Amino acid sequence: MKIRYLMLHAYGMGGTIRTVVNQANAMAAAGHDVELVSLVRRRDAPQFAIDPRITLTTLVDQREGRRPDSIGRRAWRRVRGKIVPRGEFAADYFTERVERAAMDYVSGLSGGILVTTRPALNLISARRTPADVVKVAQEHMNLSAYPDTIRREIARHYGGFAAVTVLTRTNKLEYQRLLPNTPVVVIPNAVHRVDQERSRQAEPVVVAAGRLVPQKGFDLLIEAFAQVVRVHPEWRLRVFGTGPRRSQLTGLVAQHGLTEHVTLPGRTERLERELAQASVYALSSRFEGLPMVMIEAMTHALPVVAFDCPTGPRDVLTDGVDGVLVPPRDVDGLAEALIRVIGDRKLRVRMGEAAAATSRAYGPDLVMPMWEDLFAELAHGERVADNFWTGR
Structure with a gap:
């Protein structure tokens, strides 16, 4: 399968970045054709190891000199894009130039699977990705954490996704109430590994x-x-x-x-x-x-x-x-x-x-096959299972 992950900043730090990179690495290791797309780039090298079999693409390189899209919040109101609403936690990234780069990328795709990884990117994908691409929206935050501006746009546009994935059963109930006709699937993030050195309970x-x-x-x-x-x-x-x-x-x-x-x-x-x-x-x-x-x-x-x-x-x-x-x-x-x-x-x-x-x-041996199974079902047009997650 051709699987693309569109992220805000694949070169940055943070839990979402690490978990998406881990997913991409697992899909590449399973033999899939994987592309990891970073909307912006502000560092020379990724902070997390990326499988060399993955194609790493940058849409807006902001490394040189003053970042042309790093502007004050007041100025952002004048030059922001048209799709990403106020209230998105990363809204300041989405100037007209950056938003246009994301729209141009997704609108030029054909076939395969596109996974978008935050509300801003999900909303762009929902409105601009061609119909022959299987669209999957990842939600890494609970719905109630978003302001009304974001929840309204989610309710309006997420119905076009083949599936919306969330991290917990509580999240699933929230999103199902808002999106009763959209498949909402629980797949938790995976830890790096489970066989770690254990605390000896010796240090205060x-x-x-x-x-x-x-x-x-x-x-x-x-x-x-x-x-x-x-x-x-x-x-x-x-x-x-x-x-x-x-x-x-x-x-x-x-x-x-x-x-x-x-x-x-x-x-x-x-x-x-x-x-x-x-x-x-x-x-x-x-x-x-x-x-x-x-x-x-x-x-x-x-x-x-x-x-x-x-x-x-x-x-x-x-x-x-x-x-x-x-x-x-x-x-x-x-x-x-x-x-x-x-x-x-x-x-x-x-x-x-x-x-x-x-x-x-939450071990990768249990979680990553859930992603592969979901992608396979969606690629073949099958009905998505009600709930992939069998953990707590």
Whole structure:
């Protein structure tokens, strides 16, 4: 099969980029003709390994000098494209020039499968991709996280897709209510591998990771950890990631007198090692799609303390078995849960073992064949199975 993946920035970092690259690699390894298309390019080299059998294509190269499409939000209102609505999280990328490049690419396709990977690209594909191309829309975020401007466009245009794929059963119910006549299929993202080095529960370290943006709620986690160190002063919190809120978070650490207890080391090439050397993983997000770094942590037998945010944590975790779920944005509750788990090593070991067992359902050997089966069914015009996902 000819399978094309259209991404915003295949050269960037982030959970969605990593999971799409992993999918493309798996399809190439299975013998398919795979093209990975990056709408923009802002780095010289991809941050994740791409199978050499994959054709890597860039539509708008923004590496040289000042990026012609990097403009202020106010100016973007004057030069933005016509399809991508305000409210899309990456809307500032979609100037008229960038949007036109995406439209020209998809409208020139013939046959095969096109997988688009965020609402902006899905909306362009729905309106411009020829009818002889099998169109698949991936949704990596829960529907309720989008503003009304995006939900209205999804309701209006997603009916033209052969399938819309989502990450959890909760996501599926949301999208089915909005798209009753469109096949909505649950296929979770796969972890890199499940046979990881396990935590020995020997180090007094809590780990969190993700983009330093409001969505991830690291401000709430730092506030909670200020309560934790009053009870367990020997414990440390390490928050890995980069992003625009770094200075604000650093200021919050200083404000709470936590400079000896909380560090923000930035991006690391050895996150797997950092997870194996920790004892607890904390997820403080205000909202999620499917929190992949959390599941990666579970492969290292780390118990999880997480906000029960929409969506993802509850679709993976069983409260009290492989982690602890806390009401969303409840800083005191998050602190209490961390204090309880930190103070009971036997509980951490038991939950960590259960977490490792749960994570096996997200192994690439189970998830990637779901994609291949879905593509085969769609390519042959068969009716899509009601639900591919048989995990939790």
